[in-house]
Amino acid sequence: MNETEKQTAENADRAPIIEVNSMHKWYGDFHVLSDINLKVKLGERIVICGPSGSGKSTLIRCINRLEEHQRGQIIVNGTELTNDIKNIEKVRAEVGMVFQHFNLFPHLTILENLTLGPIWVRKTPKKDAEEMAMMYLEKVHIAEQALKFPGQLSGGQQQRVAIARSLCMKPEVMLFDEPTSALDPEMIKEVLDVMIDLAEEGMTMLVVTHEMGFAKSVADRVMFMDEGQVVEENNPHDFFDNPQNERTKLFLSQIL
Amino acid sequence: MNTPNTAPSREYLKPPVTEVGVLGWLHGNLFNTWYNSVLTILFAVLLWQVVPPFISWAFIDSVWNTPSEACRDIEGACWSIIPQNISFIIFGFFPDGAQWRPGSAMLILLGLVFFSKNSNHWKKSLGIYWLIGIIVMGTLMYGGVFGMQVVETAQWSGLPLTFMLSFFGMVAAYPLGVLLALGRQSRMPAIKTLCVVYIEMIRGVPLISLLFMSSILFPLFLPEGITIDKVLRAQVAIILFTAAYIAEVVRGGLQAMPRGQFEAADSLGLNYNQTMRLIILPQALKIVIPPSLGILLSAFKDTSLVVIIALYDVLKTTKVTLSNPKWTGYSTEAYIFLAVLYFICCYAMSSYSRKLEKSLHTGR
Numbered sequence: 320m321n322e323t324e325k326q327t328a329e330n331a332d333r334a335p336i337i338e339v340n341s342m343h344k345w346y347g348d349f350h351v352l353s354d355i356n357l358k359v360k361l362g363e364r365i366v367i368c369g370p371s372g373s374g375k376s377t378l379i380r381c382i383n384r385l386e387e388h389q390r391g392q393i394i395v396n397g398t399e400l401t402n403d404i405k406n407i408e409k410v411r412a413e414v415g416m417v418f419q420h421f422n423l424f425p426h427l428t429i430l431e432n433l434t435l436g437p438i439w440v441r442k443t444p445k446k447d448a449e450e451m452a453m454m455y456l457e458k459v460h461i462a463e464q465a466l467k468f469p470g471q472l473s474g475g476q477q478q479r480v481a482i483a484r485s486l487c488m489k490p491e492v493m494l495f496d497e498p499t500s501a502l503d504p505e506m507i508k509e510v511l512d513v514m515i516d517l518a519e520e521g522m523t524m525l526v527v528t529h530e531m532g533f534a535k536s537v538a539d540r541v542m543f544m545d546e547g548q549v550v551e552e553n554n555p556h557d558f559f560d561n562p563q564n565e566r567t568k569l570f571l572s573q574i575l
Numbered sequence: 576m577n578t579p580n581t582a583p584s585r586e587y588l589k590p591p592v593t594e595v596g597v598l599g600w601l602h603g604n605l606f607n608t609w610y611n612s613v614l615t616i617l618f619a620v621l622l623w624q625v626v627p628p629f630i631s632w633a634f635i636d637s638v639w640n641t642p643s644e645a646c647r648d649i650e651g652a653c654w655s656i657i658p659q660n661i662s663f664i665i666f667g668f669f670p671d672g673a674q675w676r677p678g679s680a681m682l683i684l685l686g687l688v689f690f691s692k693n694s695n696h697w698k699k700s701l702g703i704y705w706l707i708g709i710i711v712m713g714t715l716m717y718g719g720v721f722g723m724q725v726v727e728t729a730q731w732s733g734l735p736l737t738f739m740l741s742f743f744g745m746v747a748a749y750p751l752g753v754l755l756a757l758g759r760q761s762r763m764p765a766i767k768t769l770c771v772v773y774i775e776m777i778r779g780v781p782l783i784s785l786l787f788m789s790s791i792l793f794p795l796f797l798p799e800g801i802t803i804d805k806v807l808r809a810q811v812a813i814i815l816f817t818a819a820y821i822a823e824v825v826r827g828g829l830q831a832m833p834r835g836q837f838e839a840a841d842s843l844g845l846n847y848n849q850t851m852r853l854i855i856l857p858q859a860l861k862i863v864i865p866p867s868l869g870i871l872l873s874a875f876k877d878t879s880l881v882v883i884i885a886l887y888d889v890l891k892t893t894k895v896t897l898s899n900p901k902w903t904g905y906s907t908e909a910y911i912f913l914a915v916l917y918f919i920c921c922y923a924m925s926s927y928s929r930k931l932e933k934s935l936h937t938g939r
């Protein structure tokens with residue numbers, strides 16, 4: 320048994336870090352998410368896939384309250400998400416999020432992008448925050464760009480910075496919303512490699528992606544969503560080789 | 576040989592003569608089409624008609640520092656009106672012996688402004704310098720200590736008054752405008768309505784009527800015996816007026832911010848104040864530098880409207896000088912002087928804003 324497997328095994332019987340219970344969400348009259356149930360244990364890697372408009376983004380955005388749900392329960396690391404703004408800020412500090420379009424802060428240098436959260440939210444002294452930021456930049460292989468501005472980097476580099484920015488908050492969970500789909504093909508690999516490294520270190524990850532290679536190699540579970548519902552959920556081996564649901568089969572035949 | 580040795584096999588030709596040099600420039604910019612040629616010739620004739628006579632009026636046949644009698648029998652400009660009346664034009668009714676006081680106050684203000692232009696000086700200590708500066712300037716203007724005679728605000732006039740009203744007008748209006756813009760975007764209906772009503776009401780009336788209200792209407796509502804200084808009321812009216820316009824410009828900047836910036840800030844756990852102060856406003860305010868400058872420039876020029884409540888800004892002191900029978904005929908010279916004065920100030924402001932914009936540029 321290697322390190323991570325041991326860790327995963329130890330955590331297996333703890334309370335789940337994310338718990339979603341019969342959650343529903345509407346945009347106006349439109350029922351985007353219907354009866355979502357989800358338990359994520361510490362160290363688990365979950366890939367969410369499904370056709371466009373099926374509600375994948377909405378689901379993971381509900382987990383850090385970028386979107387509000389209307390019915391059911393979302394509990395993150397023991398804190399239930401309600402209208403209480405203090406709870407929301409606490410959850411957000413513990414949940415990292417990586418967006419499709421990076422969303423770096425263009426007026427700040429790479430280093431400042433990374434230290435902002437630790438300094439203002441975690442109250443880390445500036446010097447420590449900068450040291451930590453440099454460590455994470457090294458980890459995503461981009462330390463030499465620390466003093467540049469986001470606009471001066473390529474898309475792949477920006478996305479790696481965005482990942483490092485989230486990591487600087489020492490999150491319990493990382494959410495990824497199609498982190499590679501705005502990138503040119505030759506940059507996808509550099510970002511996926513960073514994500515694979517993260518997974519191997521035991522980071523709990525929820526990843527919306529169409530990169531099925533990534534799903535096969537790192538996911539513990541793959542969830543397939545359609546029309547706001549989780550249609551099928553399985554380990555990657557069975558999910559890809561032996562899909563049960565007709566809609567899953569259709570989807571897989573289209574993208575593989 | 577100026578052929579780069581990396582491409583020895585290729586021959587580099589010079590462009591045709593008509594494309595480069597003086598001829599090329601003339602052809603490309605002034606005579607490239609028949610109507611441009613016609614316009615070029617027309618303007619050349621016009622300039623020839625206007626420029627030489629102006630030069631001989633302003634510089635050759637003119638006098639620069641003579642008593643008004645000497646101006647009677649010359650063809651050119653009588654610039655003498657400026658140096659002969661400079662102390663009244665600049666300092667107005669400030670008592671004669673004490674004019675070094677507003678003079679040094681203005682120098683302190685300019686010094687502080689120049690010092691603050693440098694972004695390396697944007698630290699906490701800057702605020703302290705300003706606080707000290709403002710106290711010193713106030714003391715110099717008002718007096719009453721260290722043997723300086725008291726000069727009531729009613730006597731503050733000329734350029735110091737213009738500078739004071741416009742500078743503090745802009746400096747106070749900007750943050751107020753930003754707050755109003757944020758308030759207008761607020762989710763709390765009470766705050767939002769208040770801000771909308773305020774902004775729309777102020778923008779619906781001219782500055783003159785606000786000044787009138789501040790000087791005539793407002794005192795009627797004050798309890799017996801309490802008066803608020805007239806200059807202060809004008810200052811407040813200018814601030815309130817400018818802030819409403821700033822607010823709308825800043826709102827535009829806020830609306831131009833992509834949703835992703837808010838979401839990224841939220842997802843880091845930053846609260847509303849931090850998000851606004853660290854992420855949104857720095858970017859939004861940068862976008863609105865050019866339109867803000869427009870508002871600040873017109874605020875600067877609009878301070879001359881305070882004449883209607885009997886304050887004597889630099890435009891009014893010039894007019895008073897012109898009403899002196901000795902100098903009545905020389906309004907052209909006086910107004911040219913004023914125009915140059917205003918132009919220098921406005922140009923300084925706009926070139927600073929351009930520099931600021933450039934220095935805040937961070938690629939793409």
Ligand SMILES: Nc1ncnc2c1ncn2[C@@H]1O[C@H](COP(=O)(O)OP(=O)(O)OP(=O)(O)O)[C@@H](O)[C@H]1O
Nearest residue numbers: 346349351369370371372373374375376377378497
């Ligand atoms: N702010 C909103 N207001 C109204 N409807 C919305 C809003 N955001 C998303 N929707 C709708 O909700 C549905 C789910 O959107 P969502 O972005 O979660 O889909 P997705 O699965 O992430 O799709 P994609 O693969 O294209 O990113 C879509 O039909 C979308 O049109």
Ligand SMILES: [Mg+2]
Nearest residue numbers: 375376377497
């Ligand atoms: Mg999506």
